[in-house]
Amino acid sequence: MKVRERLREMGLSVTSLHDVSNMSRAIEEAKVIFVGGGNTFRLLKGLEDSDLLNPIRRKVAAGVPYIGSSAGCIVACPTLKTTKDMPVVQPNSFEALGLVPFQISPHYLDPDPASTHMGETQEERIMQFLEENDSPVVGLREGSILRIEGDDVTLKGPNNARIFRRGEQPIEAAPGSNLGLLLEKATAVVGSAA
Amino acid sequence: MKVRERLREMGLSVTSLHDVSNMSRAIEEAKVIFVGGGNTFRLLKGLEDSDLLNPIRRKVAAGVPYIGSSAGCIVACPTLKTTKDMPVVQPNSFEALGLVPFQISPHYLDPDPASTHMGETQEERIMQFLEENDSPVVGLREGSILRIEGDDVTLKGPNNARIFRRGEQPIEAAPGSNLGLLLEKATAVVGSAA
Numbered sequence: 001m002k003v004r005e006r007l008r009e010m011g012l013s014v015t016s017l018h019d020v021s022n023m024s025r026a027i028e029e030a031k032v033i034f035v036g037g038g039n040t041f042r043l044l045k046g047l048e049d050s051d052l053l054n055p056i057r058r059k060v061a062a063g064v065p066y067i068g069s070s071a072g073c074i075v076a077c078p079t080l081k082t083t084k085d086m087p088v089v090q091p092n093s094f095e096a097l098g099l100v101p102f103q104i105s106p107h108y109l110d111p112d113p114a115s116t117h118m119g120e121t122q123e124e125r126i127m128q129f130l131e132e133n134d135s136p137v138v139g140l141r142e143g144s145i146l147r148i149e150g151d152d153v154t155l156k157g158p159n160n161a162r163i164f165r166r167g168e169q170p171i172e173a174a175p176g177s178n179l180g181l182l183l184e185k186a187t188a189v190v191g192s193a194a
Numbered sequence: 195m196k197v198r199e200r201l202r203e204m205g206l207s208v209t210s211l212h213d214v215s216n217m218s219r220a221i222e223e224a225k226v227i228f229v230g231g232g233n234t235f236r237l238l239k240g241l242e243d244s245d246l247l248n249p250i251r252r253k254v255a256a257g258v259p260y261i262g263s264s265a266g267c268i269v270a271c272p273t274l275k276t277t278k279d280m281p282v283v284q285p286n287s288f289e290a291l292g293l294v295p296f297q298i299s300p301h302y303l304d305p306d307p308a309s310t311h312m313g314e315t316q317e318e319r320i321m322q323f324l325e326e327n328d329s330p331v332v333g334l335r336e337g338s339i340l341r342i343e344g345d346d347v348t349l350k351g352p353n354n355a356r357i358f359r360r361g362e363q364p365i366e367a368a369p370g371s372n373l374g375l376l377l378e379k380a381t382a383v384v385g386s387a388a
Contacts, residue, residue: 039322041281081281086319087235087288088275088326094284125280128233132282 003036017052027055032065035072040083043071045091053097060099070106073140077103081129082137084122100148101135102183108139108162123162123170130166136183137164146179153179197230211246221249226259229266234277237265239285247291254293264300267334271297275323276331278316294342295329296377302333302356317356317364324360330377331358340373347373 004014014034020026027033033056035043047053060066068076074083075096082103111121120128126137138146139162146161147154155161160172163182173179198208208228214220221227227250229237241247254260262270268277269290276297305315314322320331332340333356340355341348349355354366357376367373 039319042322042326081283083281084278085314086276086278086323087281088319088323090288094281120279125233125282128236129280129282132236 003034007034017050023050023052024055027052027059030059030064032067033059034067035069035075037070037072039088040071040074040080040085041087041089041091044075044080044094044096045089047075047097048092057097057099060097066097066099073104073106076100078135079103079133081133082126084125100153100183103129103133103135103137104140104146105137106140108141110141123164126164130164134166136166138162138179138183139164139170144175151180153183155179197228201228211244217244217246218249221246221253224253224258226261227253228261229263229269231264231266233282234265234268234274234279235281235283235285238269238274238288238290239283241269241291242286251291251293254291260293267298267300270294272329273297273327275327276320278319294347294377297323297327297329297331298334298340299331300334302335304335317358320358324358328360330360332356332373332377333358333364338369345374347377349373 004016007014015026015030017023017026047056056066066076068074071083071085074080076099077096078098078101079094080091080096081094082105084105084107105122105126109122111123122139126139129137140146141159141161144155144157144159144161147156155173155175155177157175160174161177161179162170163173163179164170165182171182173182198210201208206226209220209224211217211220241250250260260270262268265277265279268274270293271290272292272295273288274285274290275288276299278299278301299316299320303316305317316333320333323331334340335353335355338349338351338353338355341350349367349369349371351369354368355371355373356364357367357373358364359376365376367376
């Protein structure tokens with residue numbers, strides 16, 4: 001609702017998939033695809049159940065811009081494995097749209113040194129992800145945007161992003177940086193046998 | 195490691211499943227089962243992959259005490275759907291041990307009114323769970339314990355617990371309360387037709 005009003009103020013009209021009977025056709029005719037927030041598991045299961053993953057992948061491959069916020073930003077990644085949402089429903093698979101070759105961890109919160117909370121921090125959770133998976137992860141703080149065109153991944157907004165790669169110390173990237181190279185998946189290095 | 199040292203100080207010896215070759219037999223011979231914390235998805239997948247869910251269920255049904263902390267407390271519930279962990283690996287099913295008929299949401303954090311964080315609070319996440327599922331949920335704050343014997347569910351420790359039931363306002367339960375009745379699954383009420 002908020003999205004529709006904001007975009008109307010900008011002169012754009014929004015067709016919500018929740019309101020149309022033929023969702024695939026609505027995607028076929030879209031000039032831009034926007035996927036907002038909510039529970040990531042429910043979102044991915046909804047996309048699975050409505051058979052929308054491939055239609056969205058095809059449109060984006062054909063050049064239609066995709067804008068994702070929060071859960072909508074995670075489902076653009078290879079999997080939903082960096083969500084912080086509760087797994088309130090079980091999708092068939094954790095595989096998501098895979099529009100980009102890395103994972104995003106939005107709403108990134110820095111550890112609070114004053115906290116008495118015993119649960120893991122977001123950084124610790126991402127480290128667990130990297131123990132099991134080798135996609136790089138961008139910890140995206142509130143107010144940050146990644147603008148992706150071709151191989152360029154530009155960090156916009158007021159804050160640094162935190163970049164996590166398997167087996168490496170996390171690094172901070174400044175606004176305006178092109179993170180493209182940082183976010184390439186680690187390629188296997190074939191060493192010469194000793 | 196910490197668990198082993200603490201329990202040794204209390205005169206108890208611990209056999210870690212990570213160290214034994216025959217895990218089913220170690221469970222068969224256990225006098226108490228303790229499952230600690232970590233990533234809940236990884237824990238459940240480990241229990242699935244090692245075929246330990248049924249052996250643990252059988253032992254607990256036969257009267258062996260089960261002690262769970264953090265992830266170990268969530269896997270005692272019907273599903274892992276109230277974890278806050280990242281879904282870093284995909285278990286076959288979200289179904290967990292089901293030793294109790296309700297869900298626990300440990301490390302329960304109250305909303306911080308000063309926060310500028312845009313992600314959902316734990317309460318909002320539990321409300322999403324209840325939109326999709328009808329098991330009651332106990333939000334268990336740091337330092338709290340549920341001691342369960344038969345139908346009695348006693349809240350121990352210094353803090354209130356927050357009880358969430360589908361379609362109802364959450365309520366606070368004081369230390370020492372028996373939450374047994376509160377945590378019964380809502381049963382269908384058959385009304386007389388008008």
